[in-house]
Amino acid sequence: MQLRQRVIDAIVSGSLQPGVRMPSTRRLSVDLGIARNTVSLVYQQLVADGYLTGRERSGVFVSDALFEAVRTGRYREERHPPAASPWRPRLQAVVRAEGEGRAPPSWELNPYPFLDGAYDASLSPGSEWRDAVRSTLSTREFAEWSQDGGELDDPRLIHEIRTKILPRRGVQAGADEVLVVGGRRAAFSLLIRAFVNRGTRAAVEEPGFPDLVQLLRLQGAEVAPTAVDAEGIVEDEVDRGAGLVFVTPACQFPTGARLSQKRRRRLLEQAEADDRLIIEYDLAASGGFTDQAAPALRGMDQAGRVIYVADLCDVLGPGLGLGFIVADADLVRELRRLRTLIAGPAPRAAQRTAAFFLSLGHYDAILGRQQRVLRERLNALRDALNYHLPQLVAIDPRSNGTAIWVEGPAELSARQLANEAARRGVLIEPADRFYATPGAAPNQFRMGVTAIAAGNIRDGVAILAEVIRSLTQPSLDQLDPQAHAWMDGDALRTKMSGAKLLCRTAYGDPYEVDVLPDGRLIGKAGYAHEDCDVGSWWMEGDFWCRRWKEWSYGETARFLTVVEGDQIRWYRSDRLLFNRGVIKPNAATDDDALRANLAP
C-alpha cells in the first residue's frame, strides 16, 4: 500500500512523467527490499486503475492519457483574492472569533495543559475503537451500512443508546424517540432552528456554553442569562417569559456544580407553570464524574417538557462526531425532517462504528477507566492547588466535573494570567468567555484534567502560582525582612509545643493539627476527619519546619511564623504569606469557640 501511494504521489506530483518507463519489478524489489510478488501486484493494480500502462515486451510505463487533467491543473500555494471582496457586504452572520482566551490548537505541545474536554491520547479508546471499526469492515457489514439509509439512523446504534446508555441515566426511550446527530453543537443548532425565531426568549446558564449564546443570538433570540451557584442553576431566577431554558443538571458546564434535587423539581414545576421547554444537556452520559444515583431530568419529567441531549465524543473520542437527542416521537419526526434539510443524517460509517463500540461493552469499560484516571488527576490538582496557592484561590468543593473552577485574588486578570502562564507552558481557561455578560468574572478561571498527565500537575500548578504571585504581588501579605516581625525560634518552639492548629484548605475544608511536644504532628482534615496524616516538626533557627507522611507531598517545608493573639500566619523563606490559621495553646480549650474565630 505504501508503494502504491508513493507511485501515485510521484505521478500526480509530476516526479514520474507520463511515458516514463517504470523500473522492473526485479530491480524495484531489490532496491526497496520488498518481495517481487508484492511489486508485481502493485503494478498490476496500477495498470488496472489506469495509472500505468503495460506494453508487451517493453515493460510498464506511466500512463499518457488518464492524468492529463491532473497534471495540467497546477495549483498555487496562495491565491490573492480581489482587493474588494464581493462577498463581504452580503455576509449576514458574522461570528465572533473563538480564538481569544481559548486553548491553542497545538495544546499537546504544552507540558501543562490544564484543559477540560481536550483528551490526551492515554484516555482515547484507541484499541477499543479499532475493534469497533474492524467490525464494520466485513463485506456483509459494509454492504449494510454503506447504503444510503435516507433520513433514518442506524437502528443498531439506536438500540445500543437505548439499552446501554439511557438506562444508566434513568431515561426510557422507544426507538422512535431517539435521533442521532453530529454532536452537541449539531443538537443545539437543530433545536434552535426548530424552536427559536426572532424575539424568542431563551434562558441559559451564566456561566455556560459561549457558543450556545452566540447561536441563539444569531437566530434572533433574546438571551436571558441565569445565575449558577454551587447547587447549579438558580431556578428562581429563570426569566418567567422564557420559552426555552438550556440546563446542564448532571454537571454544570463549566463550573461542575450538580443541580440539587430540590431545584430539579422546582425547574420542572416552573416549566409547567410558565409553559416552557427544558433542553437538558447531560454531561453524565458523555463521561466525567457523575452521580449515577441522580437520574436525568428527562427521566423525572412527566409532562413531556424536557428534551434530552447527549454527546458521545467524550467516550468515543472527538474523531467520530456523534451525539443524540431524546424527545417525544412526534418531535423526533419533526426534527428528523429538519435535520435532513440542514445537514442530512450523521454519517453511517460513524454510526455503525459507535454501535459496535457500544455493543462490545466498551462504553462502560472506558467510562470506568476514564473515571479512575481522571479522579486521580483531580485529586492531584486539588492537592497541588492547596499546597501552592492556599491563600490565593477559592475552590468550590462540590464541583462534580473534570475541572476545578478557581477564583483568584480580586485584582487578578485571568486573561492576563492565561497569557503569561501559556508562555511558560501552562494552559488554563479564563472564565469570562463562559459568560454571556461582557466583563464578568475577570479573576476566575478553570483548570481541567482531561489533557494533563497526573505527574505533571504539581509542577504546572507551581509555575502557575509563581505567575499569579508575579501578577498580584503588590497586594500580597509579605513579611518585611527589615522589621523582623516574626517570632523568635525559641519562643515559637514553646508556643507550638502541645498546641492545636486550625486551618482551612484552599477548597474550604477545615483541618486541624495537633503539635505534640515530642516532635510529632497529628493532622485531621475534613468535616468528619475523613483524611488523616501524621508527621514531625522541629525548629531550624527561627524557621518552624514540618514534614507530613502523605500531605504536602511528604516534603519538608520551612516557615517563618507570626502570631497575633490566636491568629497565626506562616511565611515562606521568600517572605511570602503561605497560609494562616488559628492557634490554640493547649488542647483543653474548646474547639468550637476557636472555630468561630477562624476566618472563612
Place this chain on the structure above:
Amino acid sequence: MQLRQRVIDAIVSGSLQPGVRMPSTRRLSVDLGIARNTVSLVYQQLVADGYLTGRERSGVFVSDALFEAVRTGRYREERHPPAASPWRPRLQAVVRAEGEGRAPPSWELNPYPFLDGAYDASLSPGSEWRDAVRSTLSTREFAEWSQDGGELDDPRLIHEIRTKILPRRGVQAGADEVLVVGGRRAAFSLLIRAFVNRGTRAAVEEPGFPDLVQLLRLQGAEVAPTAVDAEGIVEDEVDRGAGLVFVTPACQFPTGARLSQKRRRRLLEQAEADDRLIIEYDLAASGGFTDQAAPALRGMDQAGRVIYVADLCDVLGPGLGLGFIVADADLVRELRRLRTLIAGPAPRAAQRTAAFFLSLGHYDAILGRQQRVLRERLNALRDALNYHLPQLVAIDPRSNGTAIWVEGPAELSARQLANEAARRGVLIEPADRFYATPGAAPNQFRMGVTAIAAGNIRDGVAILAEVIRSLTQPSLDQLDPQAHAWMDGDALRTKMSGAKLLCRTAYGDPYEVDVLPDGRLIGKAGYAHEDCDVGSWWMEGDFWCRRWKEWSYGETARFLTVVEGDQIRWYRSDRLLFNRGVIKPNAATDDDALRANLAP
C-alpha cells in the same frame, strides 16, 4: 469478539444475572467449538472491564456491582406522550415531509429501482474503502487524528482535495481556501446561514434541489426560480435583484443539462453587473458523466464571485458524509467560525479515511469504474425506452448525468405512475418535487441508473411501459381490429421493397432504414450515422416482421402497418401504436424533402 458481545448482551439484557457463575472455559470451548485460549482471553478482558469477577478457586462470576444502573433502568418499547404536546406550539420551523414521491428507504428490495444518487453495492468502493480505513487504524495515525483538532480540518484531506480533485475541475485553491463540510446539505446550510436573512432574494434553478428551496425559505429568503433548458439555466431569466444564485453548471440537477460556455460567461458577467454571488454545486467532482474539458465556473471566475461546493459521497459512498467548499481565504475563515458554531468540523475519522482514500489514488479509479458501468446502464436505459416507449416519451439527448429526464404523454400523472409502478417493483421519481412552483411538470419524471443492474433495465422499462399505457390508454392511437385499417400483406411487401424509412428514436435522434428487396435491412442512426446496424425483414400474413442484428435487442418484432401518403405507422400485435415514420418509396427521392415531413 462475537463471544464477548454475546456475553455482554446477556448480562445487559438480564439473561445472565449478577452473581451467576459463568461456565468454565473448558466447557464453553467444547460447547461452542472455540479454542479454550480464546475463551480464556475473552473472560480475562471481561474481568478487566468489570463485567465479570474472578473468585479464587471458584471460577468466574457475573459482576454484582458495576451494572446496577444498567439492570435497574428498564425501558419500554413505546412511550405514550402526553396528549397535549407542550413543544408543538413552540415549533418555529416546520419542514414539509419529504416522503411523498421519494424513493422508499427500502428501495433495494425493489427489482427495478430507476433512481439517481442511490448507489447499489456493486458501485460502492468497498475494498478501497477498507484499505483506507485500515490505514487510519495504526497507532500512530489514530493518535494523530483522534485528537480534537479544534476548528481546523485534516490538513491531509485538504491536500488531497487540492491536488487530486480540484485540478481536474480547473480550480486552483490554496490550503486556506478549502473548508471541509458534512456534504452538500451541510454546505448549503452553512452558506445560507452566512448569506441569507429575511428578505434576501436568491435565484435557484427550476427544476432544482427541493431541499435548497425549503432551506432558503426557512431562512426567510425570497426564492426566485429560474428556468432550465437543454443548455442549463437560462441565464437571462435570473432575477436582476437576486443577491445569490445557486447553479449546477457541470450537470444540472435534476435534468442533467450541461451549461453552455456562452451562458457560463454571461452568468459571470451578470453577477458582476448585478453584484451577485454565484454558488456553484459541482456534480462533476462527485462522479457522474462529466465533460472533463469544461472547467468549473470557479475556475473561470476572475472577480471572486463564485463559491464552489462539491460532495464526495458519490465517490466515497454515502456512509462517510463529506463535502467541501472552495472560496476566498477570508470567507473560508468566516465560514469556519460559523461552522464551529452550528455543527463543529466534519468528523476527523471520516476526514482521515477520505484523505487515505484519495492519496491511494482510489478517486480516479472509482470514477473510472463508475463511469464505465453507468454509461453502459444509461445506454441500456435509452435503448429500452426507445424500444418500449418510442411514441410515449420525449428525452433530451444532451442529458449529461446518471439519469434520463422523461416527459410522458400530456395527460399522464407522473405521481400516479410512480405509485402504480412501485407496486410492480419499478421505482421512478416524479419530476414535480424538483420544482419550486407547485403543480409544475405533472407528466415528467426521472429515471436514474445508479441503483439498477444493467440486466434489469429492459424488464423494468417494459413494466413501466405497460403501466403508462394502462394509465393513458384512452388517448392512445389504437388500431380497431374490426375496421381492418391496416395494409394487406402483399400490398405492404410491394410498398416496402426498396423503400427508405425515416424515423426518430425516443430521444429525438433520427434514424433511417433501407428496406432492400432481397430481405435485408440497413439501418443508420444519429445525425452523422454514428450507429449502424443490419437486419432482415419478411412478411407473415399481414404482419411485417423484422429482426436487427443489434438494435431492438436483436429480437424479432411483428407489426401491422398503416400507410397514409408518406406517413407510416406500426402497431403491435395488441393493436397499440408502436412507432411512426415517413416512407420514401424509392431511394432516389430527395432525403431532405422527406425529412421536412417527419414529425418532430
